[in-house]
Amino acid sequence: MKKLLAGIAAFSVCMTSPGIANAQEFTEFEHQNNRYYYETLNPQGVTYYKYKVPAYSFGVFTLKNHSRISDFDIYIYDYSGGWKLLGKGENTGVKTELVTTPMVSQDRYAYIKIVNYGSQASQYLFYANHVTPAKNFGITLAETIIICSLEGKNIDSGTSSGLVTGISSILQGNNLAGLNRDLFINGMTSNIRKQFGYGCSGDFAVNWVVSMIKDVYRNYP
Numbered sequence: 001m002k003k004l005l006a007g008i009a010a011f012s013v014c015m016t017s018p019g020i021a022n023a024q025e026f027t028e029f030e031h032q033n034n035r036y037y038y039e040t041l042n043p044q045g046v047t048y049y050k051y052k053v054p055a056y057s058f059g060v061f062t063l064k065n066h067s068r069i070s071d072f073d074i075y076i077y078d079y080s081g082g083w084k085l086l087g088k089g090e091n092t093g094v095k096t097e098l099v100t101t102p103m104v105s106q107d108r109y110a111y112i113k114i115v116n117y118g119s120q121a122s123q124y125l126f127y128a129n130h131v132t133p134a135k136n137f138g139i140t141l142a143e144t145i146i147i148c149s150l151e152g153k154n155i156d157s158g159t160s161s162g163l164v165t166g167i168s169s170i171l172q173g174n175n176l177a178g179l180n181r182d183l184f185i186n187g188m189t190s191n192i193r194k195q196f197g198y199g200c201s202g203d204f205a206v207n208w209v210v211s212m213i214k215d216v217y218r219n220y221p
């Protein structure tokens with residue numbers, strides 16, 4: 001109950017008093033593979049980050065409880081004419097949080113709030129990344145053409161369009177913590193094979209989806 005009331009109070013201040021929120025010091029997370037920030041927070045302690053998510057990409061934010069005590073939660077906001085909550089990770093205990101944000105057509109900053117809702121001081125590790133479906137799409141397509149030697153057989157636009165819509169809607173704007181990566185991949189690939197078969201189109205679809213999922217889970221235990 002304490003956690004719920006504290007969260008409501010903090011969110012209310014953020015939404016009704018943007019001047020207070022703007023006065024907070026947001027540490028900018030500079031993008032680099034395998035980079036992370038860490039800090040030890042006391043009970044009810046809060047820290048803030050911002051991270052630029054490129055256009056046509058969705059943000060991927062992973063928060064690990066390094067000390068394995070207390071309870072960290074994460075909240076992702078957008079500030080485009082007003083504060084808007086994009087995603088949150090509120091697993092209980094020491095579980096890792098994995099949150100994605102929706103994809104938009106322009107660069108934008110994601111503003112991150114990390115809170116220690118537990119009763120003990122604890123250290124977190126925070127990772128921020130992004131996934132660009134079109135980039136994965138192009139790389140996978142090139143690899144598939146080389147491996148399969150398609151010999152004039154094209155992967156039709158219907159296949160690519162349907163996959164972009166389907167996988168993006170599943171992966172972005174969600175709390176994916178607790179979802180086993182390998183089981184997720186197996187389920188997705190089974191469905192794709194049923195739809196596209198075991199030819200080059202099916203190989204392309206499976207490889208592209210797997211590359212996306214692995215990017216999302218790159219820092220997840």
